Each structure stands twice: as C-alpha cells, then as structure tokens.
Amino acid sequence: VAGRAGYIGTVRVLLTVAYDGSHLAGWQRQAGVATVQEHLETAFAQLFGQHLHVEGAGRTDAGVHALRQRAHVDLPRPWQLPVLLKALNANLPAAVAVRSVREVAADFHARFDAVGKRYAYRFLCGPQRVVVMRQYFHWARCDLDVAAMRAAAAHLVGEHDFASFATNPGYPRKRGTVRRIDHLHVPAKRHRVDVVVQGNGFLYNMVRTIAGVLLEVGAGRRTPADVAAILAARDRRAAGATLAPGGLYLLRVLYRDDAFCREAETSEGARADE
Amino acid sequence: VAGRAGYIGTVRVLLTVAYDGSHLAGWQRQAGVATVQEHLETAFAQLFGQHLHVEGAGRTDAGVHALRQRAHVDLPRPWQLPVLLKALNANLPAAVAVRSVREVAADFHARFDAVGKRYAYRFLCGPQRVVVMRQYFHWARCDLDVAAMRAAAAHLVGEHDFASFATNPGYPRKRGTVRRIDHLHVPAKRHRVDVVVQGNGFLYNMVRTIAGVLLEVGAGRRTPADVAAILAARDRRAAGATLAPGGLYLLRVLYRDDAFCREAETSEGARADE
Numbered sequence: 032v033a034g035r036a037g038y039i040g041t042v043r044v045l046l047t048v049a050y051d052g053s054h055l056a057g058w059q060r061q062a063g064v065a066t067v068q069e070h071l072e073t074a075f076a077q078l079f080g081q082h083l084h085v086e087g088a089g090r091t092d093a094g095v096h097a098l099r100q101r102a103h104v105d106l107p108r109p110w111q112l113p114v115l116l117k118a119l120n121a122n123l124p125a126a127v128a129v130r131s132v133r134e135v136a137a138d139f140h141a142r143f144d145a146v147g148k149r150y151a152y153r154f155l156c157g158p159q160r161v162v163v164m165r166q167y168f169h170w171a172r173c174d175l176d177v178a179a180m181r182a183a184a185a186h187l188v189g190e191h192d193f194a195s196f197a198t199n200p201g202y203p204r205k206r207g208t209v210r211r212i213d214h215l216h217v218p219a220k221r222h223r224v225d226v227v228v229q230g231n232g233f234l235y236n237m238v239r240t241i242a243g244v245l246l247e248v249g250a251g252r253r254t255p256a257d258v259a260a261i262l263a264a265r266d267r268r269a270a271g272a273t274l275a276p277g278g279l280y281l282l283r284v285l286y287r288d289d290a291f292c293r294e295a296e297t298s299e300g301a302r303a304d305e
Numbered sequence: 306v307a308g309r310a311g312y313i314g315t316v317r318v319l320l321t322v323a324y325d326g327s328h329l330a331g332w333q334r335q336a337g338v339a340t341v342q343e344h345l346e347t348a349f350a351q352l353f354g355q356h357l358h359v360e361g362a363g364r365t366d367a368g369v370h371a372l373r374q375r376a377h378v379d380l381p382r383p384w385q386l387p388v389l390l391k392a393l394n395a396n397l398p399a400a401v402a403v404r405s406v407r408e409v410a411a412d413f414h415a416r417f418d419a420v421g422k423r424y425a426y427r428f429l430c431g432p433q434r435v436v437v438m439r440q441y442f443h444w445a446r447c448d449l450d451v452a453a454m455r456a457a458a459a460h461l462v463g464e465h466d467f468a469s470f471a472t473n474p475g476y477p478r479k480r481g482t483v484r485r486i487d488h489l490h491v492p493a494k495r496h497r498v499d500v501v502v503q504g505n506g507f508l509y510n511m512v513r514t515i516a517g518v519l520l521e522v523g524a525g526r527r528t529p530a531d532v533a534a535i536l537a538a539r540d541r542r543a544a545g546a547t548l549a550p551g552g553l554y555l556l557r558v559l560y561r562d563d564a565f566c567r568e569a570e571t572s573e574g575a576r577a578d579e
Contacts, residue, residue, distance in 0.1 A: 125434075
C-alpha cells in the first residue's frame with residue numbers, strides 16, 4: 032500500500048458520492064452554508080482527528096442532485112475500506128451518502144483524470160404545476176414534442192463551440208468553450224421526459240441551458256433548425272433561459288479505463304432510485 | 306345558485322387539493338406551524354377579505370403527501386370558478402395547489418359524505434439508503450418478496466376489527482375499530498414496491514402500520530399467516546412499527562356517486578406525477 036501512496040503511510044481512495052441537492056449549497060466548501068464537500072470533510076475529520084481535503088471530480092451548484100459524483104482523499108493511515116464506508120455514512124447527514132470507496136494509485140486525480148461526465152435533466156409534463164417532488168423535476172406546462180427534441184439534440188452531438196450554452200462563456204477561460212458531446216438522448220415515458228447528455232466536459236450551466244433550449248423545441252417555440260443556428264451564433268443571448276437546478280442530476284463521472292467503473296468496489300450495491 | 310346554497314348568496318364549493326407534506330405540519334390548522342388548512346384559509350382570506358373555514362375530507366399527518374385531498378368551503382358570494390382557481394393558486398405556496406374547484410349542493414359535506422379513501426405507501430428497495438427523494442419513499446433494505454406481501458394483504462381485505470393496526474385504538478372511540486378494506490394491492494416494478502389500499506375509513510396510523518407489517522412479510526421476518534394472527538389479536542402490540550410519514554400518499558377521497566369524481570370539473574387537467 033505504502034508504495035502506491037503519495038508518501039509513506041498515506042492511501043489515496045476514490046469515493047462515489049450521492050446527494051440530494053435540495054437543501055445544500057452545492058458541492059464546494061463555502062463559509063456559513065452546508066455543502067457536500069464540507070459534510071464529507073467533517074465526516075473524515077471526525078474519523079481521523081484531522082482535516083483531510085476532499086477533491087471532487089467537479090462542482091455542482093446549489094439544488095443540483097448527484098447519483099454518482101466522485102472525489103478522492105488521501106488517508107493518513109490505512110483503514111479497512113468496508114469499515115471506512117460504514118463509518119463515513121454514520122457521520123454524514125441524510126442528504127449525503129458515500130456509495131463506495133476504493134483504493135487508487137497515488138497519482139490518480141478525481142478531476143484531472145475524468146474524461147467525461149453524464150448528466151440528466153428531468154421534466155414532468157402537464158398543465159398543472161408540480162407540487163409533490165417539485166424539487167426533483169422541472170415543470171413543462173404542456174406535452175412535449177419528443178421527436179422534435181431528439182432532432183434538435185442531434186445538432187449538438189459532436190465537438191462544437193458551446194459558447195451560446197454557457198452562462199459565463201469566459202469561465203473557464205483557459206479551456207475555451209469547445210466541448211464534445213458524445214451522446215444526447217431524450218428518453219420519454221408518459222408524463223416524464225428526460226434529457227440525458229454525456230460529454231468530455233461541460234461549460235458553466237451548459238446542461239441546464241441545453242435543457243432549456245430543448246424544452247423550447249419540445250413546446251414548439253423553437254425548431255430543431257433553430258438549435259443549429261443558436262450553436263453557430265456562439266452567443267449566450269441566442270439561447271434561452273438556464274433552467275432551475277432541481278431538475279439536474281449528475282449521473283456519473285467517466286474515467287479513461289472504462290472497466291474502472293465496473294471494477295469490483297467496496298460498495299453497498301447499486302442505488303435503488305437510479 | 307342561491308337556492309342550493311347554505312344561505313342566500315353563499316355558494317358551497319368542493320376543492321381538490323395536492324400538497325407536498327415534507328415541510329408541512331399536516332392538514333389541520335395549528336398555532337405556530339404551517340399546515341395545509343391554514344395555507345388554504347389564508348389564500349381565501351386574501352381573496353374575500355374575511356375568514357372562510359375550509360373543511361377537509363380528513364386530516365393527514367405532518368410529512369404525508371396528498372395528490373387529491375378534498376375540502377369544501379362556503380363562498381360568501383359567487384365567483385367565476387376558473388378565476389377562483391387561478392387566484393387561489395396565485396396565493397398558495399409551492400407546496401400546496403388547488404387542482405380543481407366545483408360547485409356542490411349546500412348540504413354536501415367533504416368529510417361526512419366521503420365513503421372511502423385510497424392511499425399509497427411507497428417503498429424503494431436496495432442495500433443502500435435512499436438519498437435523493439428520501440422524503441417520498443420508505444427505504445426497504447432488501448428486495449421484497451412481493452408474492453408473500455400480496456398473500457398477506459389478502460388477509461386484510463374485507464370488514465375486520467383493525468385494532469391491531471391503530472396506533473391509538475381508542476381514537477375515534479365513537480366509531481369503534483371495525484373498518485372495511487375494499488382492495489389492497491402491491492404493485493411492484495424494479496426497485497419500487499407500493500402498497501395501495503382503499504377502504505371505507507382508516508384508523509389513526511392504520512395505513513402506515515399495514516405498510517410496516519407488509520414490509521416485514523416482504524423481508525421474510527413475518528409470514529402471510531402471521532398477518533391473519535395479528536389481525537385476530539386485536540392488539541396494537543401484535544403489529545410492527547408505524548412507518549415514517551414520507552412514504553404515505555393520500556391518492557383520493559371517494560364519494561357515493563362515483564360519477565361525481567369523473568364529472569367535468571373546473572380543473573387544470575390531470576396531474577403529471579400521479
């Protein structure tokens with residue numbers, strides 16, 4: 032173990048984390064508010080008696096949910112991982128759970144080694160506003176034209192400059208605004224319509240802006256061809272509203288070795304509500 | 306209109322109400338806490354400039370959700386019902402919505418005329434605790450034996466003394482503890498198992514106690530035959546725990562004239578998330 036660790040005695044572990052964002056101020060630690068990173072770091076501090084930095088694969092905003100967020104931590108000493116998993120969960124609030132923990136190489140990095148992410152944006156359709164579970168779905172006031180949404184989505188797949196879909200196109204400046212969307216599906220069943228998107232990276236608010244444009248297409252206010260024009264405009268003003276965070280779910284973070292995700296983990300099993 | 310009203314000029318209307326119980330202290334008005342009845346009465350007071358009593362078909366506890374609760378109100382003067390519907394919803398918080406409003410006879414009573422109710426209790430099954438939407442499902446830690454649950458449920462259908470299933474069997478004393486369950490189904494799909502029960506009335510906590518016993522059967526800790534014995538015991542100590550309120554949904558209130566429920570209503574349409 033020591034040979035693979037950052038320095039003798041440390042062990043780097045990768046966490047898979049689920050959280051309900053409804054009453055959390057997002058991932059990143061901030062003074063005075065409850066965040067996922069802070070809850071995790073507090074749980075580690077309770078177990079190890081010292082601050083351990085939890086490095087997430089990426090941030091999520093307040094209100095956004097995650098089924099399989101990833102983060103790495105350097106443990107100052109080895110622990111039995113099944114014991115660590117139970118101990119962490121015993122020290123976390125109901126809104127946050129660690130689903131699995133596994134040892135990784137000392138140079139593995141949850142964020143830098145991520146090669147992609149998959150998100151879902153979820154709609155409930157109907158003339159009446161959503162009441163029960165309203166923090167988990169975006170209300171679409173009419174039935175959506177799913178075929179049109181899928182035709183529009185096809186324009187976004189591939190490598191493009193997504194400046195029109197970033198709330199703050201200058202962020203992060205160093206990486207520019209070109210990203211690759213590997214797939215963008217629109218599964219639908221009865222009153223539920225989801226937008227599921229996987230790509231090599233996402234600009235700030237990009238998924239919620241794509242979902243907003245596809246909602247407009249589904250509602251007949253824009254055409255699929257309009258989406259190609261919005262993309263070509265490279266101007267945030269061309270796209271529509273950024274939808275509310277409650278409909279957004281980080282489904283999973285992808286790493287280069289795809290087998291990595293399926294590899295045996297110290298896990299309590301697959302989530303029931305995925 | 307006046308001829309059917311309680312006194313000249315009043316109009317009795319029946320409301321269909323949906324609410325998310327997560328952050329509400331139940332139906333009934335209580336000092337210092339947010340309840341559904343209070344939110345509705347506040348909305349009416351804002352529209353009519355006076356207190357109007359909202360009489361519910363029944364109470365629900367803190368944390369319990371409702372898709373189609375019913376309540377009646379006497380309006381001091383006629384209103385265009387579609388306008389009233391919009392105005393009420395504009396004055397209600399996001400956790401409460403009036404789905405429809407219709408005029409009824411002056412002697413119609415939302416509670417006394419109810420001949421039955423239908424509830425659902427919802428489980429999510431799996432080894433990991435529910436995080437996202439945890440206030441809407443009860444976590445069952447293992448896969449449930451749905452066939453055994455259905456066999457157990459069959460013992461409860463019909464007219465029985467449900468004293469074993471009432472947290473406070475003395476309440477309401479005047480009606481005793483005999484009730485009739487018309488049907489009790491256990492629909493299941495993947496990780497979701499629901500208990501859907503319809504009857505002519507329910508004792509305090511009866512649905513949550515039935516759901517708790519069926520959960521024990523599904524988990525293999527009790528047999529279907531045990532449920533017959535629990536029923537025969539007429540002793541609350543024979544049954545198991547009363548499950549948490551978040552898994553419980555009041556689906557609908559039934560009235561004698563079944564067509565009544567299907568009759569054209571001043572409504573915004575069927576709920577998307579039923």
